[in-house]
Amino acid sequence: MDGMKSSNxxxxxxxxxxxxxxxxxxxxxxxxxxxxxxxxxxxxxxxxDVLRKVVEVNTGVVFKVVGDSFQVVFDTATQALKxxxxxxxGLQASNWNELGPLCVRMGLHTGEAKVDPAGDExxxxxxxxxVARIMAAAHGGQILLSQETADxxxxxxxxxxxxxxxxxxxxxxxxxxxxxxxxCIPGLPQEFPALETVIAQPNNLPIQMTSFIGxxxxxxxxxxxxxxxRLVTLTGSGGTGKSRLCLHxxxxxxDQYSNGAWLVELAPLADPTLVSKTVASTLGVxxxxxxxxxxxxxxxxxxxxxxxxxDNCEHLLQACASLVNVLMxxxxxxxxxxxxxxxxxxxxxxxxxxxxxxxxxxxxxPSLAExxxxxxxxxxxxxxxxxxxxxxxxxxxxxTIVQVVSRLDGIPLAIELAAARLRLLSVEQINLxxxxxxxxxxGGSRNVIPRHQTLRASIDxxxxxxxxxxxxLLRRLSVFAGSWTLEAAEQVCSEEGDVRGVILQEDVLDLxxxxxxxxxxxxxxxxxxxxxxxxxxxxxxxAGEKLASEKLVDGIxxxxxxxxxxxxxxxxxxxxxxxxxxxxxxxxLDHLELELGNLRLALExxxxxxxxxxxxxxxxxxxxxxxxxxxxxxxxxLDRGLEIExxxxxxxxxxxxxxxxxxxxxxxxxxxxQMQVNFV
Numbered sequence: 078m079d080g081m082k083s084s085n086x087x088x089x090x091x092x093x094x095x096x097x098x099x100x101x102x103x104x105x106x107x108x109x110x111x112x113x114x115x116x117x118x119x120x121x122x123x124x125x126d127v128l129r130k131v132v133e134v135n136t137g138v139v140f141k142v143v144g145d146s147f148q149v150v151f152d153t154a155t156q157a158l159k160x161x162x163x164x165x166x167g168l169q170a171s172n173w174n175e176l177g178p179l180c181v182r183m184g185l186h187t188g189e190a191k192v193d194p195a196g197d198e199x200x201x202x203x204x205x206x207x208v209a210r211i212m213a214a215a216h217g218g219q220i221l222l223s224q225e226t227a228d229x230x231x232x233x234x235x236x237x238x239x240x241x242x243x244x245x246x247x248x249x250x251x252x253x254x255x256x257x258x259x260x261c262i263p264g265l266p267q268e269f270p271a272l273e274t275v276i277a278q279p280n281n282l283p284i285q286m287t288s289f290i291g292x293x294x295x296x297x298x299x300x301x302x303x304x305x306x307r308l309v310t311l312t313g314s315g316g317t318g319k320s321r322l323c324l325h326x327x328x329x330x331x332d333q334y335s336n337g338a339w340l341v342e343l344a345p346l347a348d349p350t351l352v353s354k355t356v357a358s359t360l361g362v363x364x365x366x367x368x369x370x371x372x373x374x375x376x377x378x379x380x381x382x383x384x385x386x387x388d389n390c391e392h393l394l395q396a397c398a399s400l401v402n403v404l405m406x407x408x409x410x411x412x413x414x415x416x417x418x419x420x421x422x423x424x425x426x427x428x429x430x431x432x433x434x435x436x437x438x439x440x441x442x443p444s445l446a447e448x449x450x451x452x453x454x455x456x457x458x459x460x461x462x463x464x465x466x467x468x469x470x471x472x473x474x475x476x477t478i479v480q481v482v483s484r485l486d487g488i489p490l491a492i493e494l495a496a497a498r499l500r501l502l503s504v505e506q507i508n509l510x511x512x513x514x515x516x517x518x519x520g521g522s523r524n525v526i527p528r529h530q531t532l533r534a535s536i537d538x539x540x541x542x543x544x545x546x547x548x549x550l551l552r553r554l555s556v557f558a559g560s561w562t563l564e565a566a567e568q569v570c571s572e573e574g575d576v577r578g579v580i581l582q583e584d585v586l587d588l589x590x591x592x593x594x595x596x597x598x599x600x601x602x603x604x605x606x607x608x609x610x611x612x613x614x615x616x617x618x619x620a621g622e623k624l625a626s627e628k629l630v631d632g633i634x635x636x637x638x639x640x641x642x643x644x645x646x647x648x649x650x651x652x653x654x655x656x657x658x659x660x661x662x663x664x665x666l667d668h669l670e671l672e673l674g675n676l677r678l679a680l681e682x683x684x685x686x687x688x689x690x691x692x693x694x695x696x697x698x699x700x701x702x703x704x705x706x707x708x709x710x711x712x713x714x715l716d717r718g719l720e721i722e723x724x725x726x727x728x729x730x731x732x733x734x735x736x737x738x739x740x741x742x743x744x745x746x747x748x749x750x751q752m753q754v755n756f757v
Contacts, residue, residue, distance in 0.1 A: 096190045120176045132160055292325070314613060337384070340386045640687075
């Protein structure tokens with residue numbers, strides 16, 4: 078009778094509907110019981126006391142204990158998470174015997190629960206199965222959350238606490254992948270080995286030692302492409318995460334390929350003839366006397382439903398394209414996912430450009446709670462916590478963190494390298510030193526391929542693959558600020574003559590297309606506007622360094638190109654200025670605003686080399702400075718120029734023309750000062 082009363086009492090306490098389960102387990106307990114049973118009994122009593130107290134304080138119910146494993150339920154996810162955190166902290170702080178602290182793994186999941194009317198606990202359900210598998214995937218000291226639980230607690234995390242996105246994992250017995258999160262608790266271990274997950278299909282996909290941040294849209298897009306196309310090529314500039322995206326997508330779609338997924342690393346190869354042999358070696362296809370290796374590959378793959386991942390094809394483009402073409406025609410069930418700086422150019426190929434990570438607007442800072450939603454910010458913070466435990470986003474550093482990831486263009490490689498510097502520098506120091514990005518961003522893991530150890534090496538890799546004319550154009554394009562038009566590139570980057578380093582105007586379009594294909598140049602197009610081109614800031618810095626260091630037989634290349642840039646934008650400003658006082662005013666001002674970065678660069682170069690051009694341009698832009706309320710900027714350019722001109726420095730000797738330029742500049746300066754006073 079007493080047993081029945083106890084059972085009914087337990088049933089009455091169990092919450093139903095949507096609840097949060099917390100399952101715990103002591104890692105390695107079996108060997109501890111076998112080796113030190115008496116000491117283990119004492120340690121288990123400490124363990125049980127800690128967990129029961131935190132469960133009670135947070136109004137949870139221990140509804141089942143199996144050996145040394147607790148199964149607990151809570152009304153809310155917040156209560157469950159708080160209990161798990163307090164449990165790990167309590168276990169860490171307890172006075173243990175010689176066995177030391179017991180390592181307890183924990184799993185949380187929120188889902189539906191029903192009480193078994195014929196028993197004394199919950200019915201067997203998908204929710205209970207999931208939390209059990211999630212807990213089993215963890216390591217001692219680690220707390221794992223399902224996506225459902227993470228969504229509920231994300232907005233109510235205590236200060237200093239972070240949820241680390243571990244991506245999706247296939248757990249034994251579950252048909253769908255689980256998106257898991259790890260709770261990072263200040264003062265407790267935050268780095269653990271790869272999760273104890275199970276994948277049935279054969280593969281050689283490497284275990285990722287760091288979490289995969291964001292990219293939900295890109296993952297969904299690539300998965301969709303693979304569902305409809307047998308050859309998908311991920312393209313993008315160095316460091317954008319093409320390889321990681323390939324691997325993550327491959328893991329997600331692995332169950333769709335009965336013969337598995339196989340990664341072929343091509344980066345270490347220099348000889349194109351080794352491509353087919355490397356693929357064969359990866360797949361375990363032996364060489365046969367008298368038979369070409371491609372023929373052996375075709376025979377092996379002809380009836381296989383298999384995903385082949387060709388990573389880093391750009392330096393072996395022709396060899397990769399030739400092999401892929403043969404395999405795609407001969408093997409109807411084969412799917413190929415490739416990564417390359419440019420497309421392979423094979424029939425049936427579907428390209429997908431991998432963008433930079435999502436960034437907040439540094440000029441309109443989101444709230445502190447919204448910042449972790451941006452992939453670049455999450456990546457910087459999470460990687461920073463590896464080398465600087467306790468590092469997190471605060472009111473004081475939020476703006477600087479956003480500036481850092483924005484200046485790095487949201488490039489994952491650059492962000493990871495910058496975050497690694499938190500071992501030695503503050504976020505503020507990193508931001509200040511980013512003007513010399515390539516010297517700062519070093520020190521990557523020694524286990525990665527050399528070209529990913531520094532940002533410079535990664536871009537070197539792309540630069541060294543270019544033809545000489547492509548290198549010259551890339552260097553010269555670095556003089557543009559922000560973006561540019563085809564016409565500007567043709568005027569600034571080309572010249573006449575038949576000497577080394579010459580690029581003819583008619584060659585620029587084709588060369589620009591090559592740089593675009595190789596992911597070193599981007600296109601920007603707004604509705605109703607001319608197509609513009611741009612480079613990521615990190616690429617521009619690199620190309621600018623190359624421009625400054627390259628000398629030609631007739632002088633320094635950088636000075637010549639910057640002079641052409643200055644003259645081009647002087648003519649542009651002079652041509653547009655009259656239209657500001659016409660019916661085309663708004664369109665003309667918008668055009669000038671779009672070119673403001675280039676105009677500023679031309680003005681700065683004029684201050685250094687040709688004061689007459691600088692003063693002429695600053696005065697010509699009078700109505701831009703006024704109508705768009707850039708008064709102080711216009712005054713500054715004129716002030717600086719007039720001071721230099723007064724000192725007698727300039728391109729021409731004193732005379733009527735120079736006097737006219739000075740008078741015009743003084744007139745515009747007076748106008749802007751008057752307008753500034755009137756409108757303030």
